[in-house]
Amino acid sequence: MFDIGGLDMPQEQDHGGRVFFEYWSQDQTQNYVGSSKAPAALNTDKEIKTQWYNVGFAYNFNRDWGVMVRVPVTSSRALTTETDFMYPGQIQTFNSRTFGDLEIMGVYTGLSPDMSNGLIFGLKLPTASFTTPGLDRDNQIGTGSTDLILGGFHRGLLSGDNAWQYFSQFVWRQPFAYQSAADPQGFFDGNLGVVQTYHPGMQIDGAVGIIYNNWYHVLGFDKITPLAQVILSHRDSDSGTGSDPLNSGFDRVMLSPGIEFTKVLDEATKKVLKFYVDVEVPIYYRANSANNAGTEGQLVAPYLFKLVTSYNF
Template sequence: MFTNLWQRGSRHVRRGILLLASLVGAFCIMSTVGSSPALACACGCSVFDVGGGLLPQEDDHGGRIFTEWWHSNQNANWIGSSKGPASANSDKQVVTNWYTVGLQYMFNRDWGVMMRVPYVTRAFSTDTNFPNDPPMVQTFNSRSFGDVEVMGMYTGFAADMSTGIIFGLKLPTGTFTATGLDRDTQIGSGSTDLILGAFHRGMITGDNAWQYFSQIRWQQPFLYQAAFDADSGMMQMYKPGFQVDAAAGIIYNNFYNVLGFDKIAPLVQIIASHRQHDSGPASDPLNTGFDRLMFSPGVEFTKVLDEVNKRVFKFYVDVEVPIYYRTNAAINDSGSQGQLIAPYMVKTVASYNF
């Protein structure tokens, strides 16, 4: 009976989710004209969690194991909505690679769970003599398991699993006490975060050759941890700001039996993000928080290994290029101003359904 009620109301639920995604997506973009304080290193890596690559598909069943590689090289200082002088920011470069192993399991066409375990390498270069001369740029390296995500999903609003919601937690499993890294450049945030999201897919043409998709994800920290600060000699609290990411895109779904793959599906998508500024004594509220809009082309390759048992291998890759950025930026107590951004970011996902 419960399932029938969901199916009966699925049209209204889909409309509600689409409306919510549109409103929050609009908020992400419109908030660029508002004022909220900025981040010394504007990563906002939860942007990788939206868009192509991991949305549930109609033929998903049972288990799915996947690996992800994300790459970001933040080397340009950004002040407001334009590039700023590198000399204004004590931080010079942040190079990060995320290597993630994940498992998704659909108990049925309605309910599923997903877990992601990342391992992260980060090289952080900063001027330890800033703002004095001569500059003394040092690079600090950190390698650690990152913050684990555990999520549930409901995909029972439509028979083809085209509409769903996700909900879960990001756990504070990543290190946030590495030597030489500020709290906003640590691999782990030290916080427990609530994750809420929704997605929807649909057909543009009746032959299913052209499809569209939309997705939104909100990550809200709510439990925080203090860490020892060497400069003050005290334990200090750091509270990362919330982040909202939204994506919308178009997929061409009609390249079959090409280059040895059963299907190749190129796509283009727009990704919008809003990150609130950090707070707490260990934060830099003047230089944390941002709004951005990114253009991202991508492609997914599908190879059916066992059609009877639906054993399928997929490989997805995209490049995410900022087309608009506004960072909160102001001169802080140390005289530093601006945030480091990446001129592009890369995302890959390899998955196997079993």
């Protein structure tokens, strides 16, 4: 959900390679049932705090083809939840810190001469742990699945002087090649160690936004680029014996202001350093939960934070 939106689409002047570091963060504390806030007491989970630290590499072989690899070198999650079936209400926090799920993607930008239209395609590989004690399958850092990733992007002009631009993006993720795992806590039937299946739901994310592209030589930077964007998401419910279909799946709309700072280190060789940051605030959330037996709700973060530093060479 963090790899949609922002300014990391290929640009006409891009060439060669790019290395980048990403920091993503969210703290899920507010319980939702349907499209309404719900009492925290309904949900045995009280807080899910997650941070990702990614490094990556992208390379444009020519104006038509490129490749990108994202490596989540560290992913951490802290789940605070009710744990004791015999003594309900006992609260514990479980921590998971692991290498994340690796993404390998191809990029095609040969649809237009200025690289303003493009397609992405690739795979997410199940390289992260999905068996951390204390976390049920939908709270694990890794899904245990291989995911097909397909997406596209478009940029265009809103003004003839190139000062105002717009963009759109979408990414579709379809899990397959699922992996089962033993349930050491007996979350679902009270029987410890039973092997459970888990099939994460399909997810599609899209973003549309506007960019101001004419703010040069400010505060020591060669360019500062603010943007405003709307991010939309849909995720199907999970399935499988180790899933929680009544409390998974959602629709979401977020507003996100962002800004990118650009510093040209060597104009002749086009070595460029960029720093990007945004905050994503949900304005609509519909948890696939209803007031029926088995429904607890879903924990929602009041905001999401993203930081990206990149070096083009």
